[in-house]
Amino acid sequence: MFTARRRVRLSDVDVHGRLRLDAVARYLQDVASDDVAETGWGAPRHAWVVRSTRIDVVAPFRSDEQVTLATWCSGTGGAAAGRRTSLDGDPGGRIEAESVWIHLAPDGRPARLDPGFLGVYAAAAGDRRVSTRLVLPELPVEAARAPWPLRLTDVDVLGHVNNAAYWEAVEELLARSGLDASGRLHAVLEYRSPIDLGEPVELAEHRDGEGLAVAFVVSGSARASAVLRV
Numbered sequence: 001m002f003t004a005r006r007r008v009r010l011s012d013v014d015v016h017g018r019l020r021l022d023a024v025a026r027y028l029q030d031v032a033s034d035d036v037a038e039t040g041w042g043a044p045r046h047a048w049v050v051r052s053t054r055i056d057v058v059a060p061f062r063s064d065e066q067v068t069l070a071t072w073c074s075g076t077g078g079a080a081a082g083r084r085t086s087l088d089g090d091p092g093g094r095i096e097a098e099s100v101w102i103h104l105a106p107d108g109r110p111a112r113l114d115p116g117f118l119g120v121y122a123a124a125a126g127d128r129r130v131s132t133r134l135v136l137p138e139l140p141v142e143a144a145r146a147p148w149p150l151r152l153t154d155v156d157v158l159g160h161v162n163n164a165a166y167w168e169a170v171e172e173l174l175a176r177s178g179l180d181a182s183g184r185l186h187a188v189l190e191y192r193s194p195i196d197l198g199e200p201v202e203l204a205e206h207r208d209g210e211g212l213a214v215a216f217v218v219s220g221s222a223r224a225s226a227v228l229r230v
Helices: 021-039 115-125 163-177
Strands: 002-007 047-059 066-076 080-089 094-104 144-147 185-191 201-207 211-218 221-229
Touching: 002 021, 021 047, 021 066, 021 080, 021 094, 021 163, 047 163, 066 115, 080 115, 163 185, 163 201, 163 211, 163 221
Parallel strands: none
Antiparallel strands: 002 066, 047 094, 047 185, 066 080, 080 094, 144 201, 185 221, 201 211, 211 221
8 A cells, every 4th residue: 555645735626625526636646656656667667547537525625734645456457457545634535536547568558467566566456357448428418519628738748638637627517517516426537548639629518417427529439438426
């Protein structure tokens, strides 16, 4: 298990003081990067891209100033690994997250996990297996569409839109939906294929009384899909 602490910054919360999902995604990304950097499974020899992330807000972060993150390998696949992360705030906020990461070789292609990785992480993973299979619908039913202009700051060192930037769009639609985001939330985001700067992206959105479904569409094809429930 790898642990770290982060201070909740002004840029991490919404107008009501709630810790936003895109900030949570950055925390997850940062603590995962710190973990693999410590064990030798980080850059530049290894790269990891997110296939899917589930975020369960069990107790909302509101006045929390510090967050403690505990993360461990929750399972393995041929070229993928699961990562579970628990986030605990100082007054009592709590979030549980689960991500599946695909391991890439320096040439950018998926690379199998070798005995060196298992020597570090197998004890935590046990015999649990993870899958990179996607389960969310590609496009929401009866979805309305609107452009989602990309910004230079959305792109990371791999040249693609960073996973946390997708959660910014989800937060934007959540704010417009009228849903009460002040309590428990369940959200899943699956990444089908990368989006590059300059591509014309549309957000396809469908709302109901308990949540929303979102797809990030380029040339008629969904590059990522998300579902959020309150």
